[in-house]
Amino acid sequence: MAETMIERRSGVALWRQIADRMRREIGEGAIGSDGRMPPEMALAERFGVNRHTVRTAIAALVQEGVLRAEQGRGTFVEGRKRLAYPIRNRTRFSEGLAGQSRGLAADLLAHAVEAAPIDVARALMLAPGSPVIRLETRSHADGRPVSRARSWFDAQRFCGMAEAFGRTHSITAAFRELGLADYLRQSTTVTARHADAGDLGDLKLSPGAIVLVTIAINVDTEGSPVQYSETRFAADRIELHIPGAGTEAAG
Template structure:
């Protein structure tokens, strides 16, 4: 059933890189095309002048009917990436990708300060629960030890950037959730508990399709990709104080690792 998929190629970038749509793949053509246009815009290889080529031209490049291409554009208009004006053309609404630095001193707001006008984090939920095995291992706690779980959403310039689930030792940090809710900052909340500084020990990066909850919180459409960073933060004594699993919107964020050993 899946061995007969056909692929047609298209040079969208003008730089030798080929883009393509694959038929009978389980992913609708209009969605594949929407993903590629979004990516090309982000890479600057399409709409660099703020305007997209006409629908007829684009549909020929992708080798699909004009209506199929229009579905792709409609999806991107709904996402806020494009804006179509009858008689004039289709225009790019937003372009740039945020570069999120990962280093020993990774903090949410700091690294994005120069790239955005405004940033904020929202506390969606908090709960005290027995630790899952991977959480207990990351924090160096006994299995099923009580941990505080924080669900947070981060936005930059009014658009969702990432969705994080963080765990903390509930015994060492009682009432952390309330302090965080007041300060809206992990760094400040840690200081309230006497931790002047903390460091990123390790980060595991993977990628997958966004699940249902992330789709909603991050305002994504189905099939969207998230970059997943599983990180451990330690205090100055090297003791794990936070384990976090953060999902970044792959279309809007890239992770920057500088390894100055």
């Protein structure tokens, strides 16, 4: 059934009325509060117009940066405040974003066992060329990808890492399955650069977008390195928060 608020022949195009209304309802959280918009057909039915009219309205909001449409998946709310990703001694993906977003998830894009590159070997305190497990993961919040990480682990110590992550979708949980109950962030380096082709695809970015890159080393409670990772965050969706020195006790 059609809504009452859409007026025809009013001098204001239907798509403009619908776009204005959707923007307002998104702002109020009345629609797309989970980050996902109803399908175009549902909106068309709700407003009593043709699907193409709704598409024109959506296109206007995409242009404004309010929405983002993904073929085959749906239309999502864009342009909300950046999520604050805290970097501290105990940096955990889902803990850090919990409360700020819904639909937190991480998935495994690829994994391999390879000889450690120099950087990785040095960070993990392994001999160059030692076997390491490389995990390519991607994380989502509010139904949109926010980060893409490439992590390396000592292949001997964390043998079933890829499988454990595939089951649990969590580094923390995978570590626990493999006998590592706790780990701490030893160091984090932050840089920024333009998104490359891989970022564009995996993070659904537009050409020219910026990614924040963190290079991090996690260590166990003994101080031995357990993970070296390079993470790319979509800079328009995430900001990194480094708490002051006093906020958290050192490990």
